[in-house]
Amino acid sequence: MTFEEARAQFPVLERYAYLQAGSVGPLSRGTIGAMRAEEERGLNEGRGSFGAFMRLLEAREALRGEIAALVGVGGEHVALTASTTDGCNIVLGGLALGPADEVITTTDEHFGLLGPLHMSGAKVVVVEPEPERISAAVTPRTRLIAISHVLWTTGAILPVHELRAQTGIPILADGAQSVGAIPVDATGLDFYTVSGQKWLCGPEGTGALVVADPDGLRCDRPSYLSQDGYEQDGAFVRKAGAARFDPNLTPAAATAGIRASIGAVPEWGYERAFEIAERFRSRLGEVGCDVVTPDERATLVSWRVPADGSAALVARLADAGVVVRDLPGRGLIRASVGWWSDESDLESLVAGLGATS
Numbered sequence: 001m002t003f004e005e006a007r008a009q010f011p012v013l014e015r016y017a018y019l020q021a022g023s024v025g026p027l028s029r030g031t032i033g034a035m036r037a038e039e040e041r042g043l044n045e046g047r048g049s050f051g052a053f054m055r056l057l058e059a060r061e062a063l064r065g066e067i068a069a070l071v072g073v074g075g076e077h078v079a080l081t082a083s084t085t086d087g088c089n090i091v092l093g094g095l096a097l098g099p100a101d102e103v104i105t106t107t108d109e110h111f112g113l114l115g116p117l118h119m120s121g122a123k124v125v126v127v128e129p130e131p132e133r134i135s136a137a138v139t140p141r142t143r144l145i146a147i148s149h150v151l152w153t154t155g156a157i158l159p160v161h162e163l164r165a166q167t168g169i170p171i172l173a174d175g176a177q178s179v180g181a182i183p184v185d186a187t188g189l190d191f192y193t194v195s196g197q198k199w200l201c202g203p204e205g206t207g208a209l210v211v212a213d214p215d216g217l218r219c220d221r222p223s224y225l226s227q228d229g230y231e232q233d234g235a236f237v238r239k240a241g242a243a244r245f246d247p248n249l250t251p252a253a254a255t256a257g258i259r260a261s262i263g264a265v266p267e268w269g270y271e272r273a274f275e276i277a278e279r280f281r282s283r284l285g286e287v288g289c290d291v292v293t294p295d296e297r298a299t300l301v302s303w304r305v306p307a308d309g310s311a312a313l314v315a316r317l318a319d320a321g322v323v324v325r326d327l328p329g330r331g332l333i334r335a336s337v338g339w340w341s342d343e344s345d346l347e348s349l350v351a352g353l354g355a356t357s
Ligand SMILES: Cc1ncc(COP(=O)(O)O)c(C=O)c1O
Pocket: 022, 023, 082, 083, 084, 085, 086, 109, 110, 111, 112, 113, 148, 150, 151, 152, 174, 176, 177, 194, 195, 196, 207
């Protein structure tokens, strides 16, 4: 498929410079087609038949395998969740931490990770998102390093594999801004989260959690999907592998939608996404934006603005047909540049900035 054909799958791009995959990606005709077909089937044939349920279970296992392949692990290590936040809650609940334990995180994490960390009962140690500071914060009490693979603020890539190897401490990598944006290999990491609705352009309410050692994590938030048999008092036989952590039955339409989205990622996607993100950085720099350019960077492009004016600037850009977001309180505006983005999006952004300055 050529770039033009692949881009044409996203109708929103015909109308807007849509640069918001870091929140929710653009939807493609293929994804919506797959979801509609599934909704139609439910409408006409009923959702609760034995056949429909078996079909859904089969689709789930296929999806598990597809996500596993995407991040380089076996399907037995993948739980199907609704979000990254879901995955973080499963890990933090399952580790059963207490006040004598420490978890290390950074100043640049999303609440989807921070909330579960705060509720874990452990002491949360917060450091700047720099590898040396993270490893220097390790003490004999450290039970977990919980950080983003790609920071949602600046798009910096954190060296999660190196930190795991150097410190020997289990790591929870928040993959919300990485999976679908950059190549990801989750092997060697203890826990890795996936958000389906962002860079994979899937429906909302889809995601995954990679668990390297499912038997080493308590299943403390069981669902019907967690068990292979149970007693009337609730005692249950855990499913094999990470499937025991599946927290909910993703709707059939969303399951079909995320499968279609993953199947449509072009093989040149990562390379193109990196190149066009670099193009955004250099062009924005040329027109005077104070672009944040970390040494190791993914596909989020952020630039500094006065913090008190960032929301108003985002609103003015929206009026100009440019969809970006600000990072409240941080004085940053963020453009999410995907493999589907092109020069016309960039020029709309530049024109919008010119018109609003
Ligand atoms: C780094 C990071 N972590 C977690 C989240 C939350 O993701 P989800 O909605 O899949 O829970 C986001 C969403 O923007 C994010 O950027």
